[in-house]
Amino acid sequence: MATLSVCQQPIGGFSFEYCKRNAVLEFECNKLGHSIPAARKTGTTICGVVFKDGIVLGADTRATEGMIVADKNCSKIHYISPNIYCCGAGTAADTEMTTQIISSNLELHSLSTGRLPRVATANRMLKQMLFRYQGHIGAALVLGGVDCNGPHLYSIYPHGSTDKLPYVTMGSGSLAAMAVFEDRYEQNMEEEDAKRLVRDAIAAGIFNDLGSGSNIDLCVITKGKVDYLRPHDMANKKGVRRVHELEALPRP
């Protein structure tokens, strides 16, 4: 009995429709003496860890545009399905759109199968899409969730390679976060220990990497429950000015 495929299957081959247009726009812009606006990147620290009952995902909340902080409190943990969430590093638009597209396709797939989606399915969809675009979509993702086979955590690179691991970090602050994980990760941690570990890893990224900063968001996924803690920790609260400016000026 044939099953109807509701998701739109992509046509084979690579689609680079907009590359030529972008190149022409850039050339025209440069002729007039301007440079095209830089894509907003989430120079970032994201990480995930598998603990006894599920997954903890963590992310910082700074989005940069070159050397300026474009958004002090952006959300980098994206919804994929009720039991699967995905953190995104790289170009902000790419991570946002990619996760939305896969979330939409996965919901159609889930309605078609009549089952809760599996993390491996989301992983396959993401990696096939990223490979199709040969790394031009700058999305480095940490995908985590709990399905019928237990908790799963994947790291997905922009060129389409994936890795299934118990702890992963991505983004410009990934080395700082990985250092914390390598020191303190254990198998079968309790939820509070896992949350503390992820919080410390993101904090390491925030304080040691210029591209990461502001607050720490956490997402704890267990069987049947998701805790989206935004913000979990306001590591960089804006201070209150102690003296009013005019009073501080020397009197004539």
Next chain:
Amino acid sequence: MERHYMDSKIKGVSTGTTILAVTFNGGVIIGSDSRASMGGNYVCSKTINKLIQVHDRIFCCIAGSLADAQAVTKTAKFQISLHSIQMESPPLVKAAASVMKELCYNNKEELQAGFITAGWDKKKGPQVYTVALGGMLLSLPFTIGGSGSTYIYGYTDAKYKPDMSREECLQFATNALALAMGRDNVSGGVAHLVVITEGGVEHVVIPGDKLPKFHDE
């Protein structure tokens, strides 16, 4: 991490690696290290599996861009399973190697991955095939590949003997991997070895500290 990612000549995560496959009397041993690197500076994964099982008695090991290698092996695994179901018999190792070769040759502009296919079939017994970067397919009694292989060409050429026993072959493969991992910075981690014979498939994992030492004080 973006800095490491942009500097590399191989786009994205690469399995700068050491892979090898050796035939012995009655079977074939295929082996690899377990390191995936980015830009020659950062180890993305210490425990990656580069030995992919494409059928019951056929394994493939991967070198080059990890994204390309994963995409090719998943496509090849599907095509080989379909072929095997249609033929109603286990596929020949040469058929599996040809499938990889077709994918590599027809997409040679876009892909940056090389493979070693090894296995056992009823027609010709244990065989080793290498599929190079542009899609060249060669059948050899033993072969090495990856960035770490340059350091062990002399060793393997000198020490290989046809018709070795299983234990001799296992020792030969372990020594070769240990020597390469000792000298190549983008190979390392644990040594994965798979012994394929008519009777079955056996996976041997040797952790880094249990590898044979060669003047490593």
